[in-house]
Amino acid sequence: MNDFVIVGGGIVGLTTAWELIGRFPAARIVVLEKEPQVAHHQTGHNSGVLHSGIYYRPGSLKARLCREGKARMEAFCAEHSVPFERCGKVIVAVDESELGRLDNILERGQANGVDCERIGRERLSELEPHCAGIAAIHVPEAGIVSYRAVAQKLAQLLPTRGEARVVTSARVTGFRSDGSATVVASTQGEFEARQVINCGGLQTDRVSRLGGVDPGARIVPFRGEYYELVSEQRHLCRNLIYPVPDPAFPFLGVHFTRMIDGSVECGPNAVLAFSREGYRMGSIRLRDLWESITYSGFLRLASRHWRMGMGELWRSFSKAAFVRALRRLMPSLEASYLRPAAAGVRAQAVEPDGRMVDDFLFRDRAGFLSVVNAPSPAATASLAIAREICDRLP
Ligand SMILES: Cc1cc2nc3c(=O)[nH]c(=O)nc-3n(C[C@H](O)[C@H](O)[C@H](O)COP(=O)(O)OP(=O)(O)OC[C@H]3O[C@@H](n4cnc5c(N)ncnc54)[C@H](O)[C@@H]3O)c2cc1C
Structure with a gap:
């Protein structure tokens, strides 16, 4: 019997497995991914930005988990030799009508503890000589990374940390309950689990419904x-x-x-x-x-x-x-x-x-937790989302 079966080998599923094996080194964990390799969908097709957390409503999960997740992601990349860079970014107002909104973002950033400052035209042209704007926010701590590379590194490290494995080409097709366990049916056979965690990305609402959890959104x-x-x-x-x-x-x-x-x-x-x-x-x-x-x-x-x-x-x-x-x-x-x-x-x-749905969203019932909404900045935040998921488990 597995302790945890995770549906989805994107960055949220893989970081969740990583967090679980860190907390419960003796646990048996299986990640089921329907594609022949991990990071095949959103995780492998994004902008690769390590977001600072400047945009999100203070107090929201996005604001909190993005800040925490970015710090953890940078530490993970540094420790495991995944290239990343704190290159900085500018958010640019091109005319007067955008100045009010620019200031609102600055306020949010400051409330979220982001290192950011308002700059004028001259400083902007030093930073980005080909960019036109009348004012901007400079966020020196924003960065870049390949989330596909992070996911591949996680998939490679997981089996070295304990009883954790990633099974690819394993599409989850259904769930049935068997006493205290859930049997997860997949195209690579059945897997028994004490706890199922659905990180199905673009399919998450469907997987939720298969598992008897109403996602409340589509x-x-x-x-x-x-x-x-x-x-x-x-x-x-x-x-x-x-x-x-x-x-x-x-x-x-x-x-x-x-x-x-x-x-x-x-x-x-x-x-x-x-x-x-x-x-x-x-x-x-x-x-x-x-x-x-x-x-x-x-x-x-x-x-x-x-x-x-x-x-x-x-x-x-x-x-x-x-x-x-x-x-x-x-x-x-x-x-x-x-x-x-x-x-x-x-x-x-x-x-x-x-x-x-603006914020990250989770839904659960006994033995089955679903990540219902994990849009950007969920790749940046993934290691903190993983911690949040594990904190919610019984
Ligand atoms: C264009 C774009 C740009 C973005 N830019 C950024 C950015 O710069 N920074 C940032 O932080 N975020 C960004 N994001 C958001 C980020 O990519 C996603 O939030 C993150 O990748 C979500 O990860 P995930 O693991 O939830 O989903 P996914 O990466 O989509 O993984 C879900 C996995 O579940 C698998 N799956 C689904 N159904 C089943 C099933 N039945 N059985 C088995 N496996 C199944 C899928 O095959 C998939 O591999 C961007 C997203 C996009 C699309």
């Missing part, structure tokens, strides 16, 4: 598309350049991100994905599409934000529109400097009344 997938700067133009962005986000949305607006491998990604936008795990514009999975467009929560969300949604969709079809959004931050940018890069799909939980 995952609506939002594709984030990127371009990347051609190598001769990478010098245009030294580190991380972000716009002032629209507070009505959980997404940060298209930005420039230097990746740990030296490339510079531009994006992501946020368009409704017609397939939860579809990375191309034309990817359609009828079940996913049907579940989104017939869900009251999605319909309410869409009717409230259709204008924003259409803008994002247009940017998805039109490179010129995408470039226009980026040029607000970098006027010298030309369309020819950009080539398409791989996209990602975000799992965003939406409540039946159309509200996007």
Whole structure:
């Protein structure tokens, strides 16, 4: 009998296994991942930013776990030789109308204990010579890392720390109760568990329902598309350049991100994905599409934000529109400097009344805990989310 079976070999599932083996060195732990390798979905398709925690409502789980998780992630990377860098970032106001929102972010950052300061045009051009703005916030402690590399390192280390293993190509298909245990059925056979932890990312609501836990929300997938700067133009962005986000949305607006491998990604936008795990514009999975467009929560969300949604969709079809959004931050940018890069799909939980769940969210019943909402900055926060999950276990 296993003590813990974790569904999902993304960064949340793997850090949870890591935390568990640290707390209970004699425990038997199995991570079941349906793909042939770990980090196949969100964890392997993101911006790779170690977020500072500046944006999140003080007192929220996102604010607290992002701060704690970032410190733990940096320590983990330092200890296990996973490359990361504290390169710093700027959040840039390009006109007067954005100054109020910029100051609100600064206040939040200070309340959350983030090392950040308001800077003027001159300092901005020292930090990012090709960026235009009338004011900015400089966050020296923001950083970059490859979360795929972190996940691979965790999967490699876990079996060396005790009775923990990752089984790939193991899609969980159902659960049944057997006395005090839960039997987890998968495409690699059955696994008995005292406690199941669902970290299923884009599928988490479905896995929850399979396990008899009502997630209370449905995952609506939002594709984030990127371009990347051609190598001769990478010098245009030294580190991380972000716009002032629209507070009505959980997404940060298209930005420039230097990746740990030296490339510079531009994006992501946020368009409704017609397939939860579809990375191309034309990817359609009828079940996913049907579940989104017939869900009251999605319909309410869409009717409230259709204008924003259409803008994002247009940017998805039109490179010129995408470039226009980026040029607000970098006027010298030309369309020819950009080539398409791989996209990602975000799992965003939406409540039946159309509200996007803003904070991290967990649901449980005896023997089964579900991570219902773990969008950005969950990769940064993952080691702290793992601690939070373990604290909630009986
Ligand atoms: C475009 C984009 C940019 C982002 N940028 C950042 C960033 O810069 N910084 C940051 O901190 N966060 C960022 N995020 C968010 C971050 O990537 C996610 O919050 C994080 O990766 C969530 O991890 P996870 O383990 O919950 O999900 P995932 O990585 O999606 O892992 C879930 C796993 O569960 C598996 N699974 C699902 N169903 C089953 C089943 N039935 N059986 C077995 N396995 C199953 C899946 O195959 C998958 O591997 C970004 C996300 C996206 C999409």
